[in-house]
Amino acid sequence: MENLSQNCCNQSIDYDIDSSLKISLTITENNCAIPVSKLFTMSARENKKRDFLFVSKVIGKHIPMIPVTLKIVGAILARLWIKERENSYAYPTTQLVNELISLDATHIIHNLDNILDTPIKLARKTLFIGFAETATGLAQSIFENFSNAAYIHTTRENITSIEPALFFNEEHSHAVEHSLFPYKKDFFNNFEDIVLIDDELTTGKSALNLIRCLPGKSFGIISILDWRDDNSFKMLNDENNVDVMVCSLIKGDLKCVKSKDIISDDLIIPPSNTKLIPSLDYVFKIAQSIEGYNKSTGRFGITSKDNFKILEEIKSVSKTLIKERTTGNCLCIGTGEFIYLPCSISAMLGNNVYFHSTTRSPVHSRNLEAYGNKNKVAFQSPEDINVTNYLYNIPDNFYDQVFFFSEKSLTYEKKEEFNKMFSYFHVKSIIFVCWKD
Template structure:
């Protein structure tokens, strides 16, 4: 281990699993991100803020009292208290800074990092959505991923056209190629002098770090790397091939059909954009304005906090006990914030595109897997993980946008057959 400035136990941050991917056969499964493993929602929000303090220290030399945030991770029952204190007094930025979160896994982390600053902060996340009403400003590829294309759709060009430093936020960096790819693309169209690459985990080798130094010299820029943990890894073995018998798509049980909850359009601002899937099927349901997909500023976050708190209190009234809240795909941060306001004994995770090999082995990070066709694009397999039998009383699944009943059927089959008595599907558009 090269750097661990907060002395965080590694087992607190991640577990290991086998990725079903010929390009990269392993996966660091985050225990604080809220993606594959359920977390107390405030834990994920606090981890983004702690990464924000690393940025302030490394880039601006600002010393921040990080003890409460570290305690919020180490003693996770205190995370909600720590998160509430942070929201009352967020950090200040001395200049404009643009934060960019990587889809789909780091959309929530990038937003969490952005949201801990009260001024001068801009946020946008990359997306795999193909939107017809607006042209992408940036496109680039994530070479090791099962879904390589990233696009950026800022509604206003000023998010990129200034000389403001850009903070690229990812949950984990193995080689750093994704960051280098987007830096090249941004620099071609919107040149600037400073980039910051922020991640929970940084596993770049000496050769990978050298590539960062070479790009700095080539483009005459400065790249600052910040993380909660920096180290190196040694990979042995071969990628895991897909085993269809290890995923559950439907488990035969008797259970009630999920209840549909439609959020009020007057309270949640929307954008009337149309997306197309890989078969050119159009979805004309509106997007939410403040997810970060189309860009947002610090004052937008203040309004979003209010919306999420109000909705969390309303949905909390439906609960009967231990509750699982699930975001879907790139739609992570808003469901996480809502879950943080739904009361105690609420856990959060998200569906994902990532195909992971499940196993009951001790200390293995993914115990079970459920597969279904993506409601946004039936040709794209989606998954959810680590949902034990007879563990939760309630589940709330959050969709940014609705779609046809036929396209939701595969996912409904999975949710309807989970051994959770009370099931709710929440649609925003």
């Protein structure tokens, strides 16, 4: 399915999905020389607006990853930003990149503490904004590297007790509407730089839609991948009265040719008579919440000062949960926009731990070697029965234990549904973890 050719200037990659969809990529810039195969693969969307999906291997969404991956990628991108924005070479990325390339689930990384625990001070007062749902974990992992910044992420959750500050659309998405719910009405007015964070940039339209809603004239975009063509570059550069700087690991060009509709493999539906496996429940108290949503996620806005309390929360929860770790492979699951906290906790649960999260994104599943979404289970969102969620890439007979993290408590029926789902894949036990006022 995947063919690569390399010359002295460009790397060309062709993805052929069953002769139905062909994506041709030309990598024109690779800032840290990270092998592309470490960063992403491709899948076909169930979406008429865009036929393809870059399936990231480093953000904890569709594909299981070693949890510390998120922290390392966030630290690399934070250092690239400070280099490009302030022309600062005080924060090298070499050791971080080497660790990312050589990550192994059977050992725990200990030699990055000095790098990851050294905060970066920005010259300008900066707000970072993460895009829901895919990039919430990535964005917060970038933000946590700075000592004097603020962070908030967009949301698709239905929050009713406070008014949203603004709406904007992500035009190519399966769910186009985004909202921002800062806890302060003037939250956006006091920043010299506002930096948007997403996992990939294809046209930049979604970013521009948000920029047009925000005050200020100086903006940035941080992304792992940047596939904008000449027209998309011009669109951002020509926007009146604003300056936009884009920072990414990978830049390149893409072409997509679809010859016929993709036919998915069957959706996995565990039989109703699937036996339940042993389960436990852990409920942790939330220090601050709005409608049960944990403020530590950044959904309502946080500052660098809050990171100390958030880290203590992560350490406290992981210290409790590690007592429940059994031998064998362990899967930790986040839910929807709830990625950063569960992934950070998972990174402290020892070795042989993997992490990814549920998603709203409908993607064709195909059991092909280099394809990004090999199987698929569908279920109704625990937060909204009108929204279908998916979980991809659950191998049979691989995980012995599952930690299932949800921002709010699950109903008995929903826990039973997830219990049977993982029992179907021969997981031996499941632990449900949630937060409550």
